[in-house]
Amino acid sequence: MVSATDRPSGYSPTQITLHWIIAALIVVQFVAHDGMEHAWDAFEDGAAVAAGDMPMAYLHIACGLAVLVLAIARVWLRLTRGAPPLPANESAVVRIAAHGVHGVLYLLIFLVPLSGAAAWFLGLGPAGEVHQALKTVLLLVVAVHVLGALVQQFVFKSGVLTRMFRPAA
Ligand code: HEM
Ligand code: HEM
Known part of the structure; x- marks a missing residue:
């Protein structure tokens, strides 16, 4: 686990690649x-x-299933390497909201494929319904996430979008 004082200044090339492959x-x-x-x-x-x-x-x-496997790799990296702290020039409310949205996204990139797999491989009808409901939640949360990233980048000008493209140590 990375301590709060030992956080990297940006995302690594692998973290960035995983973020965009999962999104795609x-x-x-x-x-x-x-x-x-x-x-x-x-x-x-x-x-x-x-x-x-x-x-x-x-x-x-x-x-x-690729999302599920890459999500495991992603969480592993998040825990061992860590992530950069959110820009200090953003208000506490924005930072708490961003952390909350990221947490829910991490959860959903596990729960959505797992519910789909339970429906398909175990033939569980209710899991199919859960999968359907969760995919809508995922869609909504991703929409909030994208909107938030764009506002942070272009309104607050805190450079968060840039750092999800440009790796740093
Ligand atoms: C991040 C990963 C996934 C996403 C975003 C996703 C998304 C979706 C979407 C949008 C639908 C159409 C639902 C509808 O409107 O009717 C769907 C249906 C379905 N998916 Fe997935 N899926 C994912 C992973 C999986 C996996 C790994 C499996 C199986 C191994 C799976 C099995 C199914 C099944 C069985 C349905 C039909 C269920 C139903 O419509 O009630 N999905 N999924
Ligand atoms: C579609 C599925 C997506 C998922 C599941 C997802 C998930 C995540 C997660 C969990 C994080 C937190 C990373 C961490 O600090 O550990 C993150 C960060 C980020 N995402 Fe996404 N994301 C998606 C799509 C997008 C898209 C389309 C954009 C473009 C606008 C975007 C922009 C960003 C940015 C800029 C960050 C970095 C925020 C920062 O530097 O603190 N994401 N994403």
């Missing part, structure tokens, strides 16, 4: 979920899954 995978999940939805509907109706839906359903599973 989540975009894929929201853009290309039709095949998985059809496959799941067929499963719930006890019908055969149309062959044409399987490739996209597999893509959904592969990208979703």
Whole structure:
């Protein structure tokens, strides 16, 4: 665990890469979920899954499980290397809100794929419902996160967006 006095001045190249790969995978999940939805509907109706839906359903599973594995790597790095403190020129309210949103995002990049996996691999209908509900929560929290990042960058001019692109020690 990194102590509060020993925090890095920026994110590492790996942390930055993981952040953007996970974000990209989540975009894929929201853009290309039709095949998985059809496959799941067929499963719930006890019908055969149309062959044409399987490739996209597999893509959904592969990208979703990739999010889960990368999330583990990300939390590991967060605990061992740490993250830079939020800019000191931002108010305490902004910093608390940002930390809260980040915490919820960390939780969701575990719970969303895990609920999907429980539905698909264990055939649990209620897990499918949880997955559906959580994906909406994820969408909303990501929207708040992106809006917050843009306001911090362009209104408060605290450079947070820059540091999620430019690695530092
Ligand atoms: C971060 C990862 C994931 C995201 C963002 C995500 C997102 C989504 C979205 C947007 C839908 C469409 C829901 C709807 O409107 O009906 C969906 C459905 C589904 N996903 Fe995922 N998913 C993820 C991971 C996974 C994984 C890893 C699996 C399985 C191994 C999975 C299995 C399913 C199933 C079975 C459905 C159909 C459930 C239903 O519609 O009730 N998902 N997912
Ligand atoms: C779509 C899924 C996304 C997830 C799950 C996600 C998750 C996270 C998490 C958990 C952190 C905290 C990192 C830490 O300090 O440990 C973070 C930081 C950050 N995210 Fe995202 N993010 C996503 C998308 C985006 C997008 C699209 C943007 C662009 C506007 C963005 C901009 C940022 C910035 C600028 C930071 C750094 C904040 C700082 O320096 O303190 N994120 N993200």
